[in-house]
Amino acid sequence: MKGLLKKDLLMIVKYCRFLVLMCLVFAVMSGFSTEEDGSGNFFFLVYPVLLGSIMPITLMSYDERSHWDLYCSTLPLSRKTVVNERYLLGFLCFLVFLALTMLSQAVVLLPQGRGGELGDLVGMLCLIGLLPPAVMLPICFRWGVEKARILYYVLIGVMVAGGLIVGQELMLAGAMRMGSATWLIPLLALLLFAASWVLSVKLYQKREF
């Protein structure tokens, strides 16, 4: 797995550095764009975690173009290891951008005495960040990135439309305040991500190149 991680990190540095930089800026800006009434820029808030968690899919599309998949299947790596590396990388990228976004939010919300909202926000970002890769990665591993990409656009469309309709008024201000039940959201997102991981391992073992 060490070799695969090294390869993917090299690819992130080479292909995704501007996207990563943009996400860092957005993560920082998300805090400063949050208004006192709880509204803010939904895009700045969700884009970094979303991009971080779908980083493996971005890399898989480059791999498909260079026919890495076939070559990789000849290397002394189990198919499970290949899947594990991609999920691990996606989760780490998600965690990094989640931490940055939350740090930025904390800097703004804590002085206003609104620290309680941070928990709600984590729940929402976990769902938004982990749901797309959980749905797309099994499709990528079984049928390739192109088919998964179609689904991705549909999912993003639904999420952005949902965010635009209810996000500004409800997501940041009211709907996130779900009381103790909010903590179920990240748990649910993590469970979905884990189930997707197991499914991807099974599907990738059936793949022919």
Added chain:
Amino acid sequence: MNAIEIRGLEKHYPGFDLQLDLSLPRGCILGLVGENGAGKTTTIKALLGAIRPDAGSLSVLGQPVKEENAALRERLGVVLDDPGYPECVTARQLGGIMAGVFRNWDKASFAALLKQLAIPEGKAFKDLSRGMKMKLSIAVALSHGAELLILDEPTSGLDPVVRDEVVELFSEFTRDEQHAILISSHIVSDLEKLCDYIAFLHQGRLLLCEEKDRLLEEYGLVHLSRADFAALDSAAVIGSRRSPYGVSAVIRRDAVPAALPVEPVSIEDLFVLMIKGDAE
């Protein structure tokens, strides 16, 4: 023990069926010759576990081929027609990646091969010429103590000087009697230079698989008038090409009259005329 044993392999795709029995003894080089779509790459993919056969058994270095056999893959050096490396990595970075993949990765050997084959260490893979890409792929395949090389069109895109150099590397590899090479190529002259055994694949079927020297002893080339050609025993003729000046034919030496002038046949002529004869 054979390095490769293929028994009753079958793989069916819409419009294409592969059926094959093949073996490669250790210490030998087997050349797989065939036109585009003959089944060379499908055979190689089946040997690598990248596709699942519909029937038959395959074993490599004494172990059955499965999708999951990391220990076996440590012992294989693979060069694919399309090497498959990320476009952005340099040869040096690729060495670092492979050091994290192969337990027996030999950094010094890889560095020496890069130098020997004049591969630039700091140039991104996408900026290398086709020949350089293939050389890099060959350098990787030879840098982790592989016992069997499986090479799909490794010499395509190489200029004649480099091809000669690479062919020499492969010959050196098989000086160890435990090593073996399966190589597919369109460039039949390379295989003629390099291989101990030649296998002809045509439309998913094995036309023949024999020792190269025996093939050259067994078959010959004749140039005859149409009338003389018609008088030949048809069982002696493997394949023929008609021209306004007569007929060139590959024949079995032992099945034609001793007085008939027979020239040595090249593997390329043998293959082309066999296929052409088949078409006729």
